[in-house]
Amino acid sequence: MNDETTGLAEAAAAATEPPDAHILVIDDDERIRTLLKRYLARSGFYVTAARDAAHARRLLEGLEFDLLVVDVMMPGEDGISFARAVRPTLRAPILLLTARGEAEDRIAGLEAGADDYLAKPFEPRELLLRIGAILRRTQPVGPKPEAPRTLQLGPVRYDVARGELWRGEEQVRLTTTESALMKIFARTPHEPVDRQTLLAEMDDAQERAVDVQVTRLRRKIEADPKAPRYLQTVRGSGYMLAPD
Missing domain, CATH: 1.10.10.10 (Winged helix-like DNA-binding domain superfamily/Winged helix DNA-binding domain)
Structure with missing residues (x-):
């Protein structure tokens, strides 16, 4: 993920305004999980990370998220199975990340309830743009409540x-x-x-x-x-x- 890491740093540095959204990153690879979390945080997002589907479920019990970024290739319960299981009760959109980019895999992810699908290796700028596009589509239209001064x-x-x-x-x-x-x-x-x-x-x-x-x-x-x-x-x- 070296190219992605470099690109994420550049994309994060280019961010100028905090998107004000809470993202849950779910990935069993600690290095990738940490890198995604760091660069999304530097882009203005508030980020929480989970090491697997079970950990993510515990977080979902107590916290609300605006978006889930889920790795498909996880041991145990994979990302597609997780998306299918939580979709009926989850309001937040889901973006799947996977090394498998075939059409069948994309269709399986979307049928499971994912809102978008990004194949690895990906351009970090595209990840940030896709996140922004999903949030614009799914967040309520209208002025947000004014934050306390x-x-x-x-x-x-x-x-x-x-x-x-x-x-x-x-x-x-x-x-x-x-x-x-x-x-x-x-x-x-x-x-x-x-x-x-x-x-x-x-x-x-x-x-x-x-x-x-x-x-x-x-x-x-x-x-x-x-x-x-x-x-x-x-x-x-x-x-x-x-x-x-």
Whole structure:
């Protein structure tokens, strides 16, 4: 996937406006899964990843997604079987990725309930364009509800547009990494953000670094950082910002 990886980086760098959609990537290959997640996140999408169909089902029980990107060639339950099983109750569109691009395979995927089908190797720009086209077709027409301009965290407030943290009339200084974390959390308040997403957007290879930065951020938000009320740990999922 070297050519695809390079192209994804270029396509992500060319993105100028966050599409504001939550995508679930399902792929058993950890390297490809991580790369897709990183570059889609850099293109402005909020991304969650699943390692197989069973993992994806657990995520679907607790989270809503705007689009699923599903690899067909997975051990156990393959992507086409998964699409066929979840389609009756799933509102989100499905984009299948596979190394098999024959007409019979495309037809099988579409008959299973997929909305689109992209054969590997693919041009990364085409993947982003197909995702955008699917979302435009399937998302409701009309203005979206206006996102809150500020998030209240007890005596602390976060100015979403400016990326500033305030305690009363005093601005709380944030480091570059802390500021990046706050922007990520503020995109989806009351929804958990997993460590891999945070790592992808922080460009940090050490998972422990996320925990350290969250601990530092809590000291600037929480009355008691050891018993956090607003920047919570979600067991098995990562962290979640829970404003008032």
